[in-house]
């Protein structure tokens with residue numbers, strides 16, 4: 001299980017980045033190898049065209065001009081013009097092709113990470129702020145676009161152009177060429193030291209960016225509480241602290257990153273100076289004027305790719321700090337997953353049994369549920385009651401296998417649910433959380449979420465049975481009214497009615513319902529009760545119940561306290577016992593009844 005984390009805590013990396021991860025990155029390029037090849041070919045062609053420049057110049061200075069050969073000069077000029085046009089065309093194509101490949105790559109990576117997130121269990125989302133997950137899918141991946149497309153292609157083309165330039169340089173004058181390379185080892189050592197510091201700085205920066213994102217996300221989610229308690233100043237102060245840490249680590253990272261640049265720049269200038277010095281000393285002896293001028297042109301051609309490779313390396317180190325987080329998410333193993341040899345749960349009748357189930361949320365925390373056993377017949381309604389924090393929601397979460405039991409087994413129609421595929425299990429269950437989640441879109445689509453291929457007529461029929469039809473028709477555009485994410489424009493009761501309709505449409509054999517505690521006006525309450533009765537009919541239902549009417553109507557009431565089932569029976573049976581339920585009834589429900 002992932003280590004728990006908050007916005008003011010840097011995340012520890014579970015596994016450091018290693019060379020194998022670069023191979024994984026390369027895998028993303030495989031589908032684009034053909035397009036990358038064409039882009040690369042165009043770059044090479046462009047580079048060859050560019051490289052011809054100094055060569056043509058040399059011919060002009062050393063041969064055409066001294067011999068006053070105008071025909072040769074015109075030919076050289078025409079050839080030069082053609083090389084410029086070719087280089088320009090290739091350059092344009094490259095920008096277009098690389099941008100497109102880069103965006104495709106980003107989409108692939110983003111899809112992979114999003115798809116993986118869909119499979120991760122509740123425990124993963126419980127363990128860290130959602131803002132820290134968000135930043136991986138959006139921002140971290142953005143930083144890779146340029147590196148993977150532009151950067152990589154440039155690297156290859158730069159390497160090739162470096163080799164070609166070196167060949168030309170050696171061909172022109174090997175002594176000057178060796179002199180040009182004399183400072184390269186110094187550069188290598190400098191680069192090594194910078195990259196160690198840079199990786200560390202960027203890892204810290206990625207953490208601070210993640211913290212900032214987490215705090216912003218949390219603040220927006222909690223804005224109503226912040227404003228309700230007039231805590232805006234406090235929120236701003238906290239934000240300021242997190243943002244300042246982000247600023248400082250950014251400046252540090254940039255400071256280190258830019259340390260590479262002066263190194264490369266100084267060495268390139270020193271090398272050029274050295275060639276001037278040697279060349280001028282020996283002009284006419286070991287080099288002709290044309291050779292020296294051409295050579296100085298090649299020195300530029302030589303340093304450009306070296307500088308580019310240095311920049312690529314720089315971006316690679318920066319991106320590594322983000323890549324390791326992306327791979328960490330991709331490598332997060334779903335704790336709840338299909339067991340080897342899992343089979344599809346056949347259509348169920350709805351017999352449910354908890355067989356001596358114990359459960360804890362974290363490996364190092366005490367058991368939340370202890371030896372819970374009960375049995376529900378198909379079609380029965382089971383109400384779970386008990387004090388807050390007793391473990392009622394935990395029981396129903398285990399039923400849908402949102403978490404794996406620590407000990408014991410949950411059986412449906414006699415089959416241990418840990419042996420069946422999660423999809424086949426959840427497809428036969430309807431889970432309604434206390435706070436109904438509404439997706440942005442229209443009401444129709446929100447109800448249809450229960451069965452994506454449902455027709456409009458089916459949706460409306462479900463809404464009618466769930467008693468949601470009346471209020472929906474009164475909305476501005478009826479079923480086509482647009483609602484915001486989380487359904488902020490709807491009342492709590494309306495959201496619940498939509499959830500009823502959604503679940504009815506899904507028609508699950510087992511229904512799990514965390515009954516809302518929110519106060520609802522008596523008219524909506526009647527509607528909800530009616531809707532609920534239709535929902536419960538003919539399916540095994542588990543309700544974390546807060547309304548007395550629901551509890552009384554249940555076939556079985558399970559009284560949960562401190563992670564155990566302390567009493568079980570019908571309302572009348574349990575009242576007659578004068579035990580915990582009786583006390584709960586006296587202290588909470590009786591008052592409601594009166």
Ligand SMILES: Nc1ncnc2c1ncn2[C@@H]1O[C@H](COP(=O)(O)OP(=O)(O)OP(=O)(O)O)[C@@H](O)[C@H]1O
Pocket residue numbers: 126361362368386387388389390391392393394395544
């Ligand atoms: N995701 C979680 N991670 C760790 N501990 C949790 C998690 N969810 C609940 N708990 C703990 O497990 C215990 C049981 O919680 P649970 O939500 O099952 O109680 P409940 O009976 O449903 O309470 P309520 O009536 O207030 O909803 C509590 O002590 C709670 O703090």
